[in-house]
Amino acid sequence: MSTPLITLTSRAICLMDPNIDTDIIFPARFLLKIDRDGMDDCLFRDRRFDATGRMVPDHPFNDPDLREAQVLIAGPGFGCGSSREQAVWALVDWGIRVVIAPDFGDIFAGNARKNGLLLVTLPEAACEDLARQAQAGGVFALDLPERSLSLSGKEVARLDLSASALQAFLEGWDEIDVILNREMPAVRAFEASHRAAQPWLYAGEG
Amino acid sequence: MPMPATGTGRTLYHKIWDSHVVREREDGSTLLYVDRHLLHEVSTPQSFVALDRRGIGPHRPAANLAVPDHAVPTRHRNRPIADLQARAQTARLEENVARHGIPYIPLGDRRQGIVHVMGPEQGFTLPGITLACGDSHTSTHGAFGALAFGVGASECGIVMAAQALAQRRAGTMAVRVEGDLPLGVTAKDLALALIARIGANGAAGHAIEYLGRAIRDMTMESRMTLCNMAIEAGARVALIAPDETTFAWLKGRPMAPKGAMWDRAVDYWRTLPSDPEARFDKEVVLNAASVAPHVTWGTSPEDAIAIDAIIPDPAAMPDAHRRARVQRALDYMGLKAGAPIAGTPVDAVFIGSCTNGRLSDLRAAADVVRGRKVAPSVRAMVVPGSGLVKQAAEAEGIDRVFTQAGFEWRDAGCSMCVAMNDDRLEPGQRCASTSNRNFEGRQGREGRTHLMSPAMAAAAAITGGLTDIRTMGPAS
Numbered sequence: 001m002s003t004p005l006i007t008l009t010s011r012a013i014c015l016m017d018p019n020i021d022t023d024i025i026f027p028a029r030f031l032l033k034i035d036r037d038g039m040d041d042c043l044f045r046d047r048r049f050d051a052t053g054r055m056v057p058d059h060p061f062n063d064p065d066l067r068e069a070q071v072l073i074a075g076p077g078f079g080c081g082s083s084r085e086q087a088v089w090a091l092v093d094w095g096i097r098v099v100i101a102p103d104f105g106d107i108f109a110g111n112a113r114k115n116g117l118l119l120v121t122l123p124e125a126a127c128e129d130l131a132r133q134a135q136a137g138g139v140f141a142l143d144l145p146e147r148s149l150s151l152s153g154k155e156v157a158r159l160d161l162s163a164s165a166l167q168a169f170l171e172g173w174d175e176i177d178v179i180l181n182r183e184m185p186a187v188r189a190f191e192a193s194h195r196a197a198q199p200w201l202y203a204g205e206g
Numbered sequence: 207m208p209m210p211a212t213g214t215g216r217t218l219y220h221k222i223w224d225s226h227v228v229r230e231r232e233d234g235s236t237l238l239y240v241d242r243h244l245l246h247e248v249s250t251p252q253s254f255v256a257l258d259r260r261g262i263g264p265h266r267p268a269a270n271l272a273v274p275d276h277a278v279p280t281r282h283r284n285r286p287i288a289d290l291q292a293r294a295q296t297a298r299l300e301e302n303v304a305r306h307g308i309p310y311i312p313l314g315d316r317r318q319g320i321v322h323v324m325g326p327e328q329g330f331t332l333p334g335i336t337l338a339c340g341d342s343h344t345s346t347h348g349a350f351g352a353l354a355f356g357v358g359a360s361e362c363g364i365v366m367a368a369q370a371l372a373q374r375r376a377g378t379m380a381v382r383v384e385g386d387l388p389l390g391v392t393a394k395d396l397a398l399a400l401i402a403r404i405g406a407n408g409a410a411g412h413a414i415e416y417l418g419r420a421i422r423d424m425t426m427e428s429r430m431t432l433c434n435m436a437i438e439a440g441a442r443v444a445l446i447a448p449d450e451t452t453f454a455w456l457k458g459r460p461m462a463p464k465g466a467m468w469d470r471a472v473d474y475w476r477t478l479p480s481d482p483e484a485r486f487d488k489e490v491v492l493n494a495a496s497v498a499p500h501v502t503w504g505t506s507p508e509d510a511i512a513i514d515a516i517i518p519d520p521a522a523m524p525d526a527h528r529r530a531r532v533q534r535a536l537d538y539m540g541l542k543a544g545a546p547i548a549g550t551p552v553d554a555v556f557i558g559s560c561t562n563g564r565l566s567d568l569r570a571a572a573d574v575v576r577g578r579k580v581a582p583s584v585r586a587m588v589v590p591g592s593g594l595v596k597q598a599a600e601a602e603g604i605d606r607v608f609t610q611a612g613f614e615w616r617d618a619g620c621s622m623c624v625a626m627n628d629d630r631l632e633p634g635q636r637c638a639s640t641s642n643r644n645f646e647g648r649q650g651r652e653g654r655t656h657l658m659s660p661a662m663a664a665a666a667a668i669t670g671g672l673t674d675i676r677t678m679g680p681a682s
Contacts, residue, residue, distance in 0.1 A: 080407070
């Protein structure tokens with residue numbers, strides 16, 4: 001169940017390097033955790049701390065002025081690499097609710113939707129412009145019911161969200177429930193015809 | 207009815223997609239039926255929690271197959287797992303699958319291995335199916351003409367609960383590889399050359415279909431290597447049309463159809479290849495004959511060059527962002543712009559992973575190693591992709607070729623590809639690796655990874671540095 005996202009007002013953290021992969025966002029050794037506690041401690045761990053455990057002061061996620069930031073502006077290919085959903089959990093656990101980038105890793109984007117992390121895709125030049133303004137202290141405002149994202153009072157994006165996607169963000173949801181509650185008759189009907197057509201896929205099942 | 211699927215100008219991707227549509231949703235997404243689900247210990251604990259919270263079980267337990275691979279040790283398999291977190295994670299998988307009646311291959315079973323090696327080996331992977339797994343390299347299974355894609359933990363839960371997932375149709379991208387690969391050039395080199403050309407996002411939002419004579423001539427294992435790396439080009443899935451090579455490889459596998467059902471399945475599978483008049487949204491053409499053995503120099507798989515090329519110079523790049531990124535990668539990798547990449551000394555060699563941990567990969571490496579010794583400064587490790595690969599290699603005596611040369615011969619698992627167990631680089635160590643990712647810290651914090659083919663990695667182990675396999679003479 002994701003936490004509802006309706007409006008927010010926030011400064012933004014900028015990480016403009018291309019291809020920030022999910023290994024950087026959430027290093028693999030922490031994948032041994034079975035539960036979901038303390039995900040934010042692992043976020044960008046090996047960039048925020050050096051090998052001796054000392055904090056890297058100039059990493060944007062270590063800037064105390066940005067600790068409350070809920071918006072992240074990133075370079076192209078953000079979230080490429082491993083399928084680990086922990087990368088999304090850690091961002092959300094930290095407090096990030098919106099990521100703006102030219103494009104995203106495909107599996108990461110699927111994981112984001114399921115956890116109430118809004119991804120906004122804008123051209124690279126626009127992202128860089130937003131980053132400049134954000135670094136100069138600009139404040140983002142998101143109004144999800146209005147499908148509007150603005151920076152320092154000026155709209156920078158109309159959000160391309162379907163009615164159901166919008167509702168999912170506004171209400172917080174779990175997609176399993178949607179499918180289980182509304183779509184299982186369709187799954188069973190499909191399954192019957194699929195089984196008739198490709199019976200070898202059901203060998204040994206009653 | 208989802209069959210038959212011929213003669214309408216459709217691509218392989220569209221044929222498989224169309225035959226799995228449960229329903230089109232109002233928001234433009236499609237609820238897609240998922241035939242098969244592979245599970246491992248790392249991406250599924252939270253998926254089972256989602257089922258348990260609702261008090262439900264998997265919709266079709268037999269559509270799932272589970273194996274521990276990512277976090278497991280690659281030696282001392284007769285002892286309990288030393289790392290307590292890894293032990294707990296593996297035990298959790300075992301409890302979860304037992305409670306829900308999901309078929310399971312335990313750590314001590316000779317069939318145990320990396321999901322993407324084990325699945326095809328067992329015949330769990332078949333043409334024309336949809337297959338999901340909580341692992342990005344699920345694209346590997348596209349080598350069989352299966353629509354196979356990586357998902358997150360939430361989606362693993364959805365697949366188990368509902369046997370379906372909401373998906374959006376991808377664009378299609380044809381990658382035509384004509385001509386023959388030269389001697390010493392492999393599917394891995396082709397994959398790296400392609401990613402270097404189109405970039406790590408080059409296939410974003412697209413389903414790649416590999417076409418052309420070089421692909422038709424490839425073995426199944428080479429096809430798996432190629433499809434495995436497609437995710438590193440940003441592709442959602444990779445596909446190769448099933449053909450006689452596919453059928454011959456699958457026939458007789460434990461979970462493949464048998465008898466009359468096999469014939470019926472093959473008849474269907476023959477309808478799957480893209481129609482001649484099918485159109486793709488994007489197209490890339492590569493001449494196999496022009497591909498040289500490749501290695502990576504940087505921290506993205508797109509940072510690949512021919513082994514006889516020069517390390518790129520950021521100063522020569524007009525774009526400031528690119529300049530900064532290349533400089534950062536060179537600093538991380540400890541490399542000097544403008545120097546030849548060949549001869550760069552390595553500390554470690556890793557042969558294995560879902561990309562290159564199959565029997566033919568080990569044979570190719572052993573052919574280079576036979577009669578030679580690992581350079582004294584190098585720690586070299588071979589990790590078979592599955593217990594069956596290990597057993598087959600030992601039956602051929604390949605294990606002795608490696609161990610006599612000074613390689614470590616390990617048990618099957620993901621090992622140093624993801625560095626979730628003890629198999630990892632120390633800070634600053636440089637590794638010739640047959641794995642799929644050279645990201646910062648991928649093989650261990652501050653470790654430096656050069657991706658390459660098994661033969662090239664073997665050559666690096668012998669000479670102690672990155673080496674053009676084409677210049678290695680016979681062992682003296």
